[in-house]
Amino acid sequence: MVSGPARSRLIKVGGWVVALAPLTLLVADTLRHRLGANPIEAVLNRLGFWTLTFLALSLLPTPLRSWTGLAWPLRLRRLLGVTAFSYAALHFTWYLGVDQFFDLQAIGADIVKRPFITVGFATLLLLLPLAVTSTDGWVRRLGFARWKALHRLAYAAALLGVVHFAWRVKADRLKPTIFAVVIGVLLLARLAARLRTGPQRT
Amino acid sequence: MARWRPDILESETTPEALWLRRRDFLMLGAAGALSLAWPERTAAAAAPSGAALPIARRAELAGGEASTPWDDVTSYNNFYEFGTDKSDPVQRAGSLRPRPWTVTIDGEVKKPLTLDIDALIKRFPLEERVYRMRCVEAWSMVIPWVGFPLGDLLRQVEPTSKAKFVAFQTLLDPAQLPGQRRAVLDWPYVEGLRIDEATHPLTLLAVGLYGRVLPGQNGAPLRLVVPWKYGFKGVKSIVRITLTEKQPPTSWSRLAPSEYGFYGNVDPAVDHPRWSQARERRIGEFLKRKTLPFNGYGEVASLYAGLDPRKLY
Numbered sequence: 001m002v003s004g005p006a007r008s009r010l011i012k013v014g015g016w017v018v019a020l021a022p023l024t025l026l027v028a029d030t031l032r033h034r035l036g037a038n039p040i041e042a043v044l045n046r047l048g049f050w051t052l053t054f055l056a057l058s059l060l061p062t063p064l065r066s067w068t069g070l071a072w073p074l075r076l077r078r079l080l081g082v083t084a085f086s087y088a089a090l091h092f093t094w095y096l097g098v099d100q101f102f103d104l105q106a107i108g109a110d111i112v113k114r115p116f117i118t119v120g121f122a123t124l125l126l127l128l129p130l131a132v133t134s135t136d137g138w139v140r141r142l143g144f145a146r147w148k149a150l151h152r153l154a155y156a157a158a159l160l161g162v163v164h165f166a167w168r169v170k171a172d173r174l175k176p177t178i179f180a181v182v183i184g185v186l187l188l189a190r191l192a193a194r195l196r197t198g199p200q201r202t
Numbered sequence: 203m204a205r206w207r208p209d210i211l212e213s214e215t216t217p218e219a220l221w222l223r224r225r226d227f228l229m230l231g232a233a234g235a236l237s238l239a240w241p242e243r244t245a246a247a248a249a250p251s252g253a254a255l256p257i258a259r260r261a262e263l264a265g266g267e268a269s270t271p272w273d274d275v276t277s278y279n280n281f282y283e284f285g286t287d288k289s290d291p292v293q294r295a296g297s298l299r300p301r302p303w304t305v306t307i308d309g310e311v312k313k314p315l316t317l318d319i320d321a322l323i324k325r326f327p328l329e330e331r332v333y334r335m336r337c338v339e340a341w342s343m344v345i346p347w348v349g350f351p352l353g354d355l356l357r358q359v360e361p362t363s364k365a366k367f368v369a370f371q372t373l374l375d376p377a378q379l380p381g382q383r384r385a386v387l388d389w390p391y392v393e394g395l396r397i398d399e400a401t402h403p404l405t406l407l408a409v410g411l412y413g414r415v416l417p418g419q420n421g422a423p424l425r426l427v428v429p430w431k432y433g434f435k436g437v438k439s440i441v442r443i444t445l446t447e448k449q450p451p452t453s454w455s456r457l458a459p460s461e462y463g464f465y466g467n468v469d470p471a472v473d474h475p476r477w478s479q480a481r482e483r484r485i486g487e488f489l490k491r492k493t494l495p496f497n498g499y500g501e502v503a504s505l506y507a508g509l510d511p512r513k514l515y
Contacts, residue, residue: 038278101488109478115476172286172384
């Protein structure tokens with residue numbers, strides 16, 4: 001068995017590897033022309049996919065502990081959440097600076113007129129305060145109860161993120177449905193645990 | 203004394219109109235810098251492959267723009283019968299058997315036809331037509347199709363006076379078209395045109411691409427090409443063409459009537475409910491470009507005189 005501090009480091013390093021792997025692969029695929037005929041769209045879609053994936057992953061540790069008793073994934077929640085925000089920020093930056101090339105008029109019209117973009121933008125705005133207050137300092141400043149209440153916005157962000165994806169696809173709802181089911185199960189598990197035992201301490 | 207002479211040609215300088223549009227010019231410069239940073243395609247582009255077709259005539263109808271490379275035209279496709287990802291068709295098209303293939307032309311015609319695809323192709327001199335192709339998803343290509351005008355075929359079957367529309371149907375065979383195992387759309391894919399649209403000289407039945415037989419992922423062995431309409435009107439792997447008195451159903455408008463109509467005419471002023479149609483990304487380009495009314499084929503406008511353009515999406 002690995003000792004306490006070594007194990008702790010292993011978990012953190014593992015978390016970082018998982019967080020950075022999709023970005024590394026994306027850069028490698030870009031450099032090797034593996035993104036097909038429309039690389040701008042491919043990058044945008046992949047960044048969106050990983051945002052949703054990390055949002056779902058960040059919601060996993062708590063129910064996982066109540067299902068299996070496994071506690072170590074709880075230490076990765078912050079990293080997973082900040083990673084989700086980072087992919088969301090990259091996704092938006094790519095849309096803004098590459099896909100639309102800073103055409104602020106078109107972007108403004110998109111955000112106001114296209115419900116799927118409105119919802120996507122709202123998702124990013126919900127994640128922003130969570131990323132900002134992700135530090136220990138902010139937990140102290142807000143007090144744990146308020147900090148925790150604020151960070152429940154992650155649930156809304158995950159749901160809105162799925163709506164953003166579902167409203168974007170033309171006909172094939174399979175992938176958004178998978179995200180909806182996974183995130184739905186994770187949120188319902190929390191609700192069930194809460195109904196069973198009252199508010200949980202984490 | 204030697205006279206100073208410019209060492210660049212007039213044609214190589216920035217066009218005056220562009221120079222005057224300073225903001226656009228700066229944006230272009232920045233875009234150029236960014237596209238330089240974008241990794242160059244180093245791998246040699248694949249040459250067109252497949253059996254060569256005899257071409258009797260050629261018409262360049264894309265404003266002199268370069269054709270989108272063969273690789274891109276044959277690897278980035280919306281052909282949901284093979285799957286809904288753009289890369290699915292090229293990966294799965296091997297299951298389609300485009301020969302032997304039988305096509306039926308029936309309905310409101312005096313001389314219905316059922317014949318083999320190669321017998322059908324032999325009836326017409328093949329033409330190469332370079333057309334712009336604008337997808338409803340706001341990307342576009344320039345494609346050198348090979349085919350013959352649909353109107354030439356329709357004249358041979360002699361439409362009756364009741365023939366007001368033309369309905370098209372894709373092959374229904376989940377063994378060949380594995381995407382049909384999932385009910386993403388109501389299979390088989392069906393499309394339709396008004397008879398005057400169908401007989402317009404620009405409307406093509408394509409059997410090839412880049413001088414070669416059409417690859418499976420592009421709708422082998424026979425597909426429709428209507429260059430002033432969004433790509434979804436270009437029904438692929440056609441087995442039946444039926445002339446009808448009533449407007450036939452079309453796959454996308456059946457799925458989402460608020461998003462797709464019968465006409466599907468390219469119009470930058472009429473947005474898709476979920477995205478703008480004002481601009482498009484030409485595959486291979488960095489900056490989006492303005493979408494042209496009727497995709498630049500304004501000569502068809504007279505077909506729609508008196509109709510509300512907002513109803514022609």
